[in-house]
Amino acid sequence: MASSLLRVALHRVVSHRSVHLTKVRPSMVIGFGGPVQLAEDRDPNLNPIFHESLTNPIPDKPRTLKYTGDLATLKEMEVGDWKKLSVEDQMDLYNSFFGASIADMCRGQDDWKSVFGACMIFISFGLLLHLFIHLYINPPYVWTTLDEDWVKASIKRQIQSHAGDITGYSSKWDYANNRWK
């Protein structure tokens, strides 16, 4: 129960935002693996293992397994002339079979924005910590072999030993005039 609660909560954090940046139909929630339901609120009429995607656009079993009430009436009307069905009725029938339209599946989701934002927050904490250490816990300077004088001396040594005479330092040194080419 805790895992399904977590799944629903995370799904709500990811899919629902204060500002809807994508046009989502209000009658439906797009989720992975089918409609999102809590165990105690599980609707027995909905197919719990319903899955649709671009590679499996028409699942074997519909989203609604048992048609009751208004849906049952619409199902009977579906057998007859479709011109008698209003646009809302057609949409209800479509929604009863499928979870999302092809356009909805192609639209993509904006989960990445939450993930990206969380990553940026953690990275910024790390950078702030690094800056703090750099400013206030600065270790004393120790000589290294990457100091400018040392690097120059090592390059001079490489030139003197003719190291890298095709693509290295020696190839760019003018030995006749004792300067860089």
Add this chain to the structure above:
Amino acid sequence: MYPYSFIQLTDSNTFFGHEIVLFHDFSLASLVFILTAVLLMSKALKKKKYVVLAYKGSNMLEFLWTFFPVFILISIGLPSLYLMYLLEGSFKGDLTFKVVGHQWYWSYEGGDFNDFDMSSYMVPSEDLQEGQFRLLEVDNSMVLPYSTNIRLMITSYDVIHSWTLPSLKMKVDAVPGRLNTMNIFSFQPGSFYGQCSEICGLLHSFMPIHVEFVNWETFLNHVTEESFN
């Protein structure tokens, strides 16, 4: 020797080194081709214009996506095998030297010079003079004559090490109880560095190799001096 911020293969001083660099460039070009093709294909598939409604088979497609990878693999494999047998080919060595790996230094013995035995330890960073290379300088470097076919027999005293010289495109494992033979020939005199390339314990990163190629006179003087020491 590598310049600072260098990411390519270093200049090679042997014939085989040039061949290895050419083969490396060729196989890298193949890999870049494969990567570009795959990226372009994945970019095309991500457009989401395509919806799978039914799965069909295609023998021609299956043949093509088997044939092309096999073709690419053979085109990389054949030069690789050719180069491998070329490196190991029959080679008459004018000189023979033995390289023995220890934890954590190298020792060089002269096969043709009975009394020649020398150990080569890394110079610690604190004892370096300005301009010397960190973790590469040694107290006794191996001195060899250039323009000479030299046979090196490499082994180890304790654990597996690897005798590496990137400038000569050499990497030979030093395996205890086994003699690995490699031939070395340098076009010109010079100073070449390498490092142990097989994890061998605590100081694996601190057992470098330094080889100096000199003329025969200097080489013989060096051998005589070391034999007397």
